[in-house]
Amino acid sequence: MNTPDLTPLRVLALEDSALDAELILHELKRANLPFEALRVQTRVDFERALQEFGPSIVLADYKLPNFDGGQALAIVKAHWPDLPVIVVSGAVGEETAVELLKNGATDFVLKDRLPRLAPAIRRAMREVEQRQARRAAEADLRALNERLERLVLERTQELHAKNALIEEDLAMARELQIAILPHRFPTLPRGVAEANSALKFCRMFRPSSFVSGDFFNVVRISDTAVGILICDVMGHGVRSAIVAAMIRALEEQLGEQAENPGELLTQINEAMCAILTQAGSTIFATAFFLLIDIATAQITFSNAGHPSPLLVQHGPNRVIPVSTKNTTGPALGIFEDAKFHTFDRSIQAGNLVLLFTDGLFEVENSAGEIFTEERLRELILTHADRPAHELMEEVFSEIERFADAKAFTDDVCLVGMEIIHLNTLIPEHAPQTASLTKM
Numbered sequence: 116m117n118t119p120d121l122t123p124l125r126v127l128a129l130e131d132s133a134l135d136a137e138l139i140l141h142e143l144k145r146a147n148l149p150f151e152a153l154r155v156q157t158r159v160d161f162e163r164a165l166q167e168f169g170p171s172i173v174l175a176d177y178k179l180p181n182f183d184g185g186q187a188l189a190i191v192k193a194h195w196p197d198l199p200v201i202v203v204s205g206a207v208g209e210e211t212a213v214e215l216l217k218n219g220a221t222d223f224v225l226k227d228r229l230p231r232l233a234p235a236i237r238r239a240m241r242e243v244e245q246r247q248a249r250r251a252a253e254a255d256l257r258a259l260n261e262r263l264e265r266l267v268l269e270r271t272q273e274l275h276a277k278n279a280l281i282e283e284d285l286a287m288a289r290e291l292q293i294a295i296l297p298h299r300f301p302t303l304p305r306g307v308a309e310a311n312s313a314l315k316f317c318r319m320f321r322p323s324s325f326v327s328g329d330f331f332n333v334v335r336i337s338d339t340a341v342g343i344l345i346c347d348v349m350g351h352g353v354r355s356a357i358v359a360a361m362i363r364a365l366e367e368q369l370g371e372q373a374e375n376p377g378e379l380l381t382q383i384n385e386a387m388c389a390i391l392t393q394a395g396s397t398i399f400a401t402a403f404f405l406l407i408d409i410a411t412a413q414i415t416f417s418n419a420g421h422p423s424p425l426l427v428q429h430g431p432n433r434v435i436p437v438s439t440k441n442t443t444g445p446a447l448g449i450f451e452d453a454k455f456h457t458f459d460r461s462i463q464a465g466n467l468v469l470l471f472t473d474g475l476f477e478v479e480n481s482a483g484e485i486f487t488e489e490r491l492r493e494l495i496l497t498h499a500d501r502p503a504h505e506l507m508e509e510v511f512s513e514i515e516r517f518a519d520a521k522a523f524t525d526d527v528c529l530v531g532m533e534i535i536h537l538n539t540l541i542p543e544h545a546p547q548t549a550s551l552t553k554m
Contacts, residue, residue: 126173126174128154129184132176133154138226165191165194173198174232175202175203177204178205188202200221202223206225288356292356296318297318301335303339303340304339317530318530319529326355327351328350329347330345330528334373336408341406343404348398358387359400362400362447369382376457377455380417384455388451400448401446403417403419412463412537414462416458417455418455419445419455424468444456462534462537467499469495474524475528478514480517502533
């Protein structure tokens with residue numbers, strides 16, 4: 116037994132035979148289909164009923180005196196395309212039935228087979244419900260997509276605005292970082308004009324991103340001595356730049372220890388480890404501090420895991436490391452109790468000292484080859500007779516050519532110090548350097 120439908124159907128019957136109309140409605144009652152019915156016979160009444168009665172289904176006879184089911188079907192599909200139309204008629208040709216179905220009729224039921232009508236109606240109404248549900252789901256999906264698109268657009272605009280602010284901050288940070296690097300250098304002895312200074316400096320600084328973990332500083336130690344600190348914090352970007360700024364601040368805070376490079380690095384390391392432990396961060400930095408005194412014709416230095424500076428000598432030309440494995444300590448920020456020692460080396464007028472970070476030689480080309488420190492020394496030796504600034508520019512250009520125009524993946528810092536002449540007399544007011552460990 117069929118379960119009665121709860122919502123009454125509004126049945127518009129286009130039928131000129133009162134008897135046939137009664138039979139059709141009787142069949143719907145027999146099938147337990149609740150309905151309200153309106154019977155019309157003419158085109159005018161049919162069109163009015165479509166507007167005023169608002170049917171949920173049309174049952175149309177095919178042949179009427181001045182109107183037929185085909186015309187009725189065309190009217191419905193032109194204005195109410197979702198309204199189901201079942202043609203209920205006597206015998207018609209197969210071609211006519213097929214044509215009606217092609218034109219949009221939901222079904223075709225012969226009057227001598229009316230028991231098929233109720234199932235055909237139920238099927239038609241299920242299709243309407245499914246179609247409406249599908250369209251509702253599609254509408255919901257479209258609305259959701261539109262909402263998501265609006266949200267994505269709004270979020271994208273917010274991100275663009277935030278990124279613009281971040282880029283502005285990073286650009287300013289880059290300008291500040293470059294600004295605090297030395298642009299003017301101490302002259303030796305103190306007070307002489309730059310043209311008469313015993314030492315001349317030049318430098319190259321190329322961060323791989325907005326800000327860098329590489330930095331260097333040149334500070335006056337006495338009337339005849341200056342110190343150079345070069346540092347390379349692990350990684351790139353903001354975190355490395357913040358740690359680099361911290362080390363720079365520690366260097367200035369501990370400046371009184373600068374006469375003893377090993378003690379200076381020892382105290383920077385202790386303070387750095389304490390700060391990083393408190394912050395819960397793990398990060399390290401390599402550093403090299405070199406002190407040159409033109410009165411003693413010596414350089415004193417301490418190395419915290421940093422690539423050794425190179426000493427360029429002339430007559431004959433030689434390029435030798437300032438530091439060796441035996442004079443190299445661990446990187447800063449790893450061992451809180453690490454002790455860094457001070458070593459010394461003699462220098463001569465005409466020597467050139469080059470300090471750099473590993474970004475200068477850890478460069479890979481398209482073939483996967485690394486430039487290496489050994490190749491760097493050979494390249495410097497090739498151009499040893501050139502002035503310092505020309506040598507540095509040529510070295511950098513050669514490395515860029517080796518990299519096949521690939522961008523450097525690491526920060527690059529290169530500092531050159533030319534020893535123009537040496538004063539072998541120590542002025543009375545110049546402080547003595549600390550006791551040193553001989554190499």
